[in-house]
Ligand code: SF4
């Protein structure tokens with residue numbers, strides 16, 4: 001089995017880069033696969049969301065399989081919102097069959113925040129439970145203590161965290177539990193303030209884990225203000241909002257802000273890499289990497 | 297306590313169909329506190345049915361509707377009326393309705409909708425606080441129930457979606473896990489959150505549950 005490129009990068013203290021892509025709301029994967037093709041040589045993994053924002057889309061596993069078949073290593077996101085333990089274990093075994101090793105375990109947003117708010121939420125397993133499940137399968141048994149037929153799956157599991165969470169002490173306790181259950185890396189909610197990363201780096205130093213700081217390119221001052229008001233864990237500082245207000249090309253400005261931030265993170269060595277979430281504007285990821293000097 | 301609310305009288309009337317002779321049973325436990333099955337509510341419903349041409353033969357507020365043997369004894373007093381009656385209305389919780397129905401050889405209909413196990417905050421105000429999950433974890437959560445109060449029913453700490461301490465699912469609710477954390481902090485027991493709660497089994501609670509406490513000892 002090919003080793004996880006992401007795992008290798010993180011184990012060798014390379015500044016790792018992952019980018020997030022969402023499966024389409026429809027049946028045509030060509031646009032998203034095109035973006036992945038352009039990106040993949042510059043990133044350590046392409047991270048595929050699982051019904052992002054609790055909305056109906058093609059599945060994470062389907063796009064991950066398409067990527068894996070093209071030699072692009074994906075990170076399979078898997079949440080506890082829509083599947084009970086039987087479905088989650090089946091999904092993980094299927095992923096392993098297709099050579100997908102990187103798994104990101106999440107609790108998931110509530111269906112009421114998505115586009116089918118009438119759905120019945122599952123949440124039988126949370127992020128911690130899914131990590132435990134992956135670990136159990138790797139040992140050759142399922143959660144019902146039944147044996148699997150070999151070869152047993154090999155996963156490289158991660159989880160999410162939120163450096164702006166308040167109270168942060170509670171989030172740090174959650175991180176430690178996730179590490180105990182097998183999380184080898186964390187990707188964070190979008191961060192915009194270097195001071196937040198510095199503090200978080202100090203707070204998590206003893207955990208000896210890998211942290212990929214979340215990068216969300218801003219598209220407009222309105223988007224920044226909206227996220228500040230509504231999106232958990234997001235705090236865009238006022239000076240960035242002013243920069244966007246003054247700029248004549250707001251998308252370009254957002255790309256520049258993101259690229260500058262990545263360069264600073266890399267120079268200061270206060271995290272193990274970045275995770276870029278260009279929600280709905282995935283074409284911009286390449287531009288960000290280029291501006292940050294991470295191409296070529 | 298089991299919290300109930302009266303159905304619309306109109307709906308109760310409809311559930312009686314063309315049946316004429318009615319007996320109304322109340323319950324002096326939870327349903328009395330909720331004012332859905334005490335003396336006054338029984339009288340109220342009786343008046344309503346009589347103005348709608350029903351013949352309410354008798355009424356009785358049982359001591360504890362959901363106590364099989366006790367209700368059986370108390371219902372003996374209504375024996376004569378029961379033989380002529382078409383339908384019995386039970387103003388108790390859903391369990392009380394079924395207990396009465398198990399005792400009587402008669403059609404029994406509910407007057408109430410049963411809502412939740414909850415607390416009386418003050419007169420007329422009730423709040424849900426326990427989902428009767430069968431495996432109480434209040435001992436590790438500073439006596440705040442995450443099964444009920446966390447919108448995702450998470451057993452192993454918060455989801456990370458809270459903003460300004462409010463739940464991501466409903467901004468009007470405080471995040472249960474932040475409340476638990478704060479209360480544990482006051483009690484100097486935060487370490488209780490560090491232990492991973494094992495993946496729970498749902499096999500016991502997926503079909504009707506019963507216990508025999510006499511077997512233990
Ligand atoms: S954990 Fe909550 S739902 Fe379960 S028994 Fe205790 S109070 Fe009730």
Ligand code: SF4
Pocket residue numbers: 445446447448449450453454455456457458462463464465470471472473474
């Ligand atoms: S915000 Fe808090 S209460 Fe709401 S679902 Fe998440 S953990 Fe539960």
